[in-house]
Amino acid sequence: MTGDAAERDAAKRDALPGHAVTGAAVAGEAGTARDRTRAGRADGGEPNGTDAVTAQAGPAGRGRAGFRRLVRAELTKFLTVRGWTLAPAAALVTVLVGLLGTAAPGGADDGGFPRGPGGQAVNDAFFFVHRTLDGDGSITAQVGPLTGLTDPGPGGQAVPGVQPWAKAGIIVKAGPGRGSGYAAVMLTGAHGVRMQDDYTHDTAGPALAGDARRLRLVRTGEDITGYASGDGVHWTTLGTAHLPGLPRTVRAGLFVASPQAATDTGAGTGYAPAVxxxxxxxxxxxxxxxxxxxxxGQAGGDAGTSGSYSDTLRGGFTESAGRITVTGAGDIAPVVGGPPMGPAHTVENFLVGSFAGLLVLVVLGAVSVTAEYRRGLIRTTLAAHPGRGRVLAAKAAVLGTAAATAGLAGAALAVPLGRWRSHAAHFRDLPVTTATELRATAGTALLFALAALLALAAGVVLRRGAPAVTAVVAALVLPYLLATSGILPAGPAQWLLRLTPAAGFAIQQTVPRYPQVDGAYTPEFGYFPLPPWAGLAVLAGYTLAAGVLATVLLRRRDV
Structure with a gap:
């Protein structure tokens, strides 16, 4: 009777609405959990029922919760060993080395470079023959061929010759201050007719043969339109420059400028004043x-990139029978750095300490995993969390965040402190736009993070700290040193900075190359062949490839 009663009670329970379905579902979930647990042990997934338990919360919840636990575990491990102090040490080294390498007493402080309308450093020096224009109007003038002279120095005789970017033309200037906006059309020494405005904008004009070249500027409100003609009848529109805030009353007229001339000093390239x-x-x-x-008069105070006028080369103008002859030196263009610039610092100079900070983080990235291999702790880590790919991702999240924080803090301090020290030592610095400075600062944080993650991946692949650090230094640091030290010719040096992880340093470049300015555009003077974000993308690609390789090997190899 007792057994019959038990069977009847069980039948009643199964007959309750939904009870049979729920029971089957629970049984099915239990079976599925067991299957998932077995599968997890086979392919490196979570064992010990972790996947079985979290599976009932759904795949999304299981993944997020499990990964958060892994990150917390790795963060705890990171903070409980002395090695984590290498992260703030990297920030400190970035600042200190930057300060030590920024400036030395005895610089040349001439008030610094003016800022153009866009906020960048500019040269604004030329000989200006002008009148006042109130409101709208136009100016048209025929421009004869350019001639030029270069002064080789004391006791030498001036050498005839025109610099390729010497300029003669007509200009509308927004104001007398250095760095004020302008629009101009001009004849150049070797680049034909151009229209330029606000220092960084350059448009090539048509080829005009003969000596009857005519140039014209037409002002309409804040817009300046440039024209060129070979015969005074048929005109070509070069473009229209918009100068926001252009005052009603401006100065406009004729101008001539000539940058310095590159000369062979016997010990390298030198630069001499030219007109x-x-x-x-x-x-x-x-x-x-x-x-x-x-x-x-001379606009800009002196001859800009030509330095002060020599005794034999001076600017001026003369009028005869309605024709005006103008002689001038200097340049009206962006500053691009290099030897003609003279003593001055760029944001890249203030961030020079990041090179040392990067080495510290490479060591941290490598030993953060190789130390576990050396002490056998990696077995404990993977026994507690056998999802090997997820363990590596958690390590990368903790390490990358720490490295990025160190890079951001170091760069954010190094730039203003470096600028302060530069000014205290009477060195000029090249101003840049706020957006450019923020990009270099944030880019340094990303550079640090990617370098640390590359070292982490190398540590997983090689399992030993010294070889991992050596491999990353050889891939990331050595090409940078070879390219920027002047050991290699410019061509091979530029290819190194295109094809190796060292391309990532381009993210710190703040002075771009302008085609309308002659300069020493080589890695030796801080120029990278790739744009900033493209260079960082090359480093990111290497880091991603190394991370994939590390994940594959971690899953397949015994520990």
Whole structure:
């Protein structure tokens, strides 16, 4: 009777609504959990029922919760060993080395470089023959061929020759201050007719043969349109420059400028003051021009990239029978660094300490995993969390965050402190836009993170700290040293910075290359052949490839 009663009670329970379905579902879930546990042991997944238990919460919840636990475990491990102090040490080293290498007493402080309308460092020095324009109007002038002279120094005789980017033309200037906006059309020494505005914008014009070249600027409100003609009848529109905030009353007229000349000193390339001369036909003026005569003077204080005028080369202008001959030096263009710039520092100089900080983080990235291999702790780690790929991802998350934080803190301190020390030592620094400085600072954080993760992957692949650090230094640091030290010719050096992980250093570059400015565009002077984000992408690609290899080997090899 007792057994019959038990069977009847069980039948009643099974007959309750939904009870049979629930029971089957629970049984099915239990079976599925056991299967998942077995599968997890086979393919490196979570064992000990972890997947079986979390499976009932759904795949998304299981993945997020499990990975968060792994990250917390790795963070705890990271903070309970002395090696974590290498992260703040990297930030400190970045700042200290940057300060030590930024400046030395005895610099050349001439008030610094002016800022252009975009916030970048510019040269704004040329000989200006001008009048006042009130409101809208135009100026047209015929421009004869350029001639030039270079002064080789004391006791030497001036050498004839025109610099490739010597300029002679007509210009509308927003104001007398250095770095104020402008628009100009010009004839250059070797690059034909151009229209340029606000220092960084350059547009090539048509090829105009003969000596009858005519240039024209037309002002309409804040817009300046440039034209060129070979015969004064058929005109080509070069472009229109918009100058926000252009005042109603401006100065406009004729100008001539000539950058320094590169010379062979026997011990390398030197730079000597140079001037250019051009003859202009009688300017044709339309609109609200004021005054009856032309005034001339050196704009920008001195000759800019040509330095102070020598005794034999001076700017000036003369008028004869309506024609005006102008001689001038200097340049109106962005500053690109290199030897002609003279003593000055860039943001890249302030971040030079990041090179040392990077080495510290490479050591941290490698030993963060090789120490576990050496002490046998990796077995304990993988026994507690056998999902090997997820364990490596958790390690990468902790290490990458620590490295990025160190890079961000170091760069954020190194730049303003380096600028302060530079000024205290009477060195000029090249101003850049706020966006450019923020990109270099944040980019340093990403550079540090990627380098540390590359070292982590190398540690997993090689399992020993010294070989892992050596491999990363050889791949990341050695190409940078070879490229920027001047040991290699410019061509091979640029290819190293295109094809190796050292391309990532391009993220710190703040002074771009301008095609309308002659300069020493080589890695030796801090120029990278790839744009900043493209260079960082090359490093990211190497780091990703190394991470994939490390994940595959970690899953397949015994520990």
């Amino acid at each position: 250019a001369t051009a003859e202009f036909g009688r300017p044709e003026l339309v609109g609200g021009w004021q005054g009856n005569g032309w005034q001339g």
